Amino acid sequence: MEREIELRLVARLRTGDAAAFETVYEAFRARLYSFLVRLSRRRDVAEDLLEETWLRFVARARDLRADTCLAAWLFTVARNLYATWCRNQSLHDERLSDLTPSWPAVARRETPFEATARTETERRLETALARVTSRDREVLLLVAIDELTPSDAAASLGLTPEALRKRLQRARERLAVEMDAELASAQMKTGERKWL
């Protein structure tokens, strides 16, 4: 979303304009939901957090600063709500791995063609993302959001830009390890099939 358009939307939101809300909702809903799904690895939780994020957004729309960056605002609130949910549930990374079967069914609404079209790298990336800790996952996902500057992402996580850089580097290393492990396991399976 262009900055000029975004600022105009913020100005309209500050007056309680419903049409402006609809525009923002359409622009960010799917990306926000995907972010929450990847973070929580549960569709039901992601939907609840999505709802709460939007309700907070409209409740505070009139108090938004004129120069608000909507992506930073929405993703920060979503991430904070997820952190609160984790605290409430006392979920730890070890326990999260038990939830792997409920990892959002990527193919839920996918046609066979789309499923085939998805690249191998993308599949490996999704699997690796699901395997790294939620701390690593949130930094990787936040930094990947186009509209978020590094300082926005750092602010979202309550870190200094330098701390974010270090955490990101470590997260990338762990993700790369997971991706390599996934590749090795896929190759092993293929080898077994050929041998049989």
Place this chain on the structure above:
Amino acid sequence: MKESRDEIQIGIAGLQTWDADPLRVERIRARCLAVLEAQRRKERAERSRLADWRYWLEPTVAFGLSAVYLAAAVASTLALLR
């Protein structure tokens, strides 16, 4: 970070996006619009309450100023008669 985006980061940014259940999407939209509508109604009610406040304040101020003016006039008339 944006400058040093490597392949993994670009890959994450390009990952598929999903949308919530359509019924849920509509429910969230409806709830948010209801909140906005409630805010608008509340604002309108506050504005009308302010108008009510002006309704009684203006005559009071006018009456007070008139009383002061009248008292000053009576006082100066009495001063002249003495």
